[in-house]
Ligand code: HEM
């Protein structure tokens with residue numbers, strides 16, 4: 001047993017309103033620079049849709065993640081023996097066209113335009129070339145199903161659906177969508193780290209945050225191809241790769257990352273997960289059908305004495321263990337079985353989990369008046385008739401397996417119905433309680449889930465462990481040495497080349 | 499006098515600068531070490547340019563290094579005409595690959611709008627010098643046969659004399675001018691290494707072969 005601590009995340013998709021506040025918060029803090037201008041370390045996608053970069057889930061094309069080959073866990077992209085073949089040109093790396101060409105507007109034209117009959121306009125110009133650009137795509141070009149015949153129809157997760165189901169999904173009367181905010185998953189078995197020939201990408205032992213050492217990165221760009229979530233970005237100006245750093249300077253000082261802090265829908269939770277690093281390889285070798293369970297088995301119970309003993313042996317402090325016991329992430333993922341990792345079949349074991357979004361509440365209408373529901377089934381359509389086919393969600397969150405997704409959805413629907421019986425009173429309480437039982441949920445658990453979902457405070461959403469940087473700094477340097485100086489760390493202009 | 503300057507002074511200056519500046523740059527400005535890949539901005543022309551260039555030049559370069567370290571082996575191999583032709587034809591075709599590659603790279607640098615943005619004057623200097631290096635090499639190989647043999651008898655002893663600090667330029671001063679410029683631009687390439695993106699091949703990540711797949715760094719004492 002080799003217990004490690006990971007700062008982990010849950011995004012509650014049922015609460016996401018698709019406002020992109022998270023993306024903008026991140027952009028303003030980290031990626032508002034030349035070469036990084038096209039990067040959205042946090043982006044929000046409309047699903048079904050092709051996402052950013054376009055069709056990132058298509059691993060036939062991009063070769064991201066891990067596969068089991070000859071009984072061994074291997075990168076889909078390359079192997080040690082063959083990696084030099086691809087170094088001069090990466091065959092499966094997306095280019096700027098798969099993301100979008102960043103642009104701005106020539107605002108000064110509004111002020112300096114000559115006197116004329118028409119109003120002056122600010123024309124769009126490329127942030128790369130500085131020339132006029134005919135905008136053809138953007139990071140959320142298919143927002144709210146815009147251009148769905150082109151984008152939503154080509155969502156990779158629709159693979160398992162029949163043609164009829166696909167048509168239904170996109171026909172106007174039964175249209176359905178939800179938002180998928182994405183950041184780097186700070187995986188337990190990161191493909192980006194394993195693929196980097198320079199060894200520039202590393203996982204921090206203390207909190208599991210995955211970072212790119214800008215001094216070591218040589219621009220070989222294997223990470224961009226190998227990350228199945230396309231969350232490592234190539235800075236075209238500096239010639240170095242960059243990625244989400246989970247706002248580690250904020251996390252180290254007990255603050256939630258910028259995207260978490262600013263989230264309008266309060267969909268984001270952060271907490272500690274303990275996991276057993278010794279089990280990762282065996283878990284990665286499991287078949288698709290067993291992956292969700294195998295991933296949950298990796299996560300260790302912070303109340304188990306053997307786990308605690310191993311954690312202490314690895315130098316995990318009491319405060320971190322305390323944070324692990326209060327972790328909202330542990331509750332959502334392990335205790336309640338509500339949160340699921342995106343695409344577990346990529347076998348990187350993400351530390352970000354999603355609570356799937358429910359379909360819309362249904363009503364029957366008579367003479368233009370919405371009727372109160374008379375049975376439990378009338379509030380939400382039964383899962384098999386849900387507008388968003390289970391097979392679709394199973395491809396996204398269950399490695400093709402419907403069972404874990406159904407379990408989570410059923411539980412959430414049962415809790416909503418039960419709460420409705422309590423507060424609105426138009427549902428029969430015995431039926432609601434039977435529904436809870438059928439969904440493997442006690443009233444106590446339902447109440448806890450309801451509270452953490454709807455009434456959660458900042459402190460309940462973000463249980464951030466102390467980083468004990470004071471100990472780390474002493475190892476690196478004598479703190480007094482820098483007294484009165486400007487600080488230490490990487491302080492160099494991000495200039496291209498020599 | 500001129501010969502001493504060009505074939506004794508210049509190579510020493512180039513080599514010394516290459517070593518010293520590369521090390522200084524690596525320690526003081528490690529951030530500047532990068533292949534400066536532009537594939538993100540343009541991928542199709544790069545596929546042809548970069549693949550042909552690198553495969554071609556790496557074989558040619560290995561050939562030169564082999565002849566430098568084991569000249570006798572080359573001479574022994576070349577003792578049979580058939581083997582000589584085989585070696586020369588292989589070398590020449592690799593050089594042609596590199597030539598096509600570097601021409602493609604240069605065209606790409608001038609035609610693609612986005613690539614132009616990340617093209618520095620030194621990039622162009624480097625590509626021009628490399629173009630000259632490869633084409634002069636091809637010209638010499640075709641006109642002054644058989645290069646693989648006289649490299650071993652003339653060039654290798656001259657280069658070794660430089661290494662041993664008892665320079666003997668007379669090994670190559672009688673050679674035709676074209677050959678001599680090939681030497682000179684070769685030294686120029688060495689001189690350019692530390693100042694351009696060429697540093698990238700000093701840091702080819704061969705340690706990937708033996709490192710463990712996952713890299714975990716602990717900040718606290720007592721852990722790796
Ligand atoms: C095994 C050794 C080498 C490796 C792994 C390597 C790798 C690379 C890579 C990844 C690039 C960036 C390509 C891109 O834009 O994506 C590059 C560019 C380049 N390399 Fe190499 N290289 C090697 C050896 C060499 C050598 C020996 C030379 C010349 C003597 C060379 C000359 C160049 C030049 C001129 C470019 C710039 C091409 C351009 O974009 O115009 N490389 N190399």
Ligand code: SF4
Pocket residue numbers: 183184185186187190191192193210226227228229230231232243348
């Ligand atoms: S999601 Fe993040 S940690 Fe996981 S492989 Fe991609 S970049 Fe690496």
Ligand code: SF4
Pocket residue numbers: 015016017018019020021022023044179181262263264265266267
């Ligand atoms: S800020 Fe929150 S609610 Fe808004 S899009 Fe981002 S994740 Fe969704």
